[in-house]
Amino acid sequence: MNRATPLVFGVPFLFVWLLGATLLTPVAVWLARRGDRRGRDRDRDRRRGGRA
DSSP: OOOSSOEETTEEHHHHHHHHHHHHHHHHHHHHHHHHHHHHHHHHHHHHTOOO
16 A cells, blocks of 8 residues: 555654664674774784784
């Protein structure tokens, strides 16, 4: 059925979109920081002649 306001599980789509973005943004930032920290640790170990 066509509607002027799309619904997802009975909730307006915009609300679902904003809620999803609000919940997923901290997770994405945490994953990026975690990956960056691992890369820096790896580079530091290589410069010191540690494990590869």
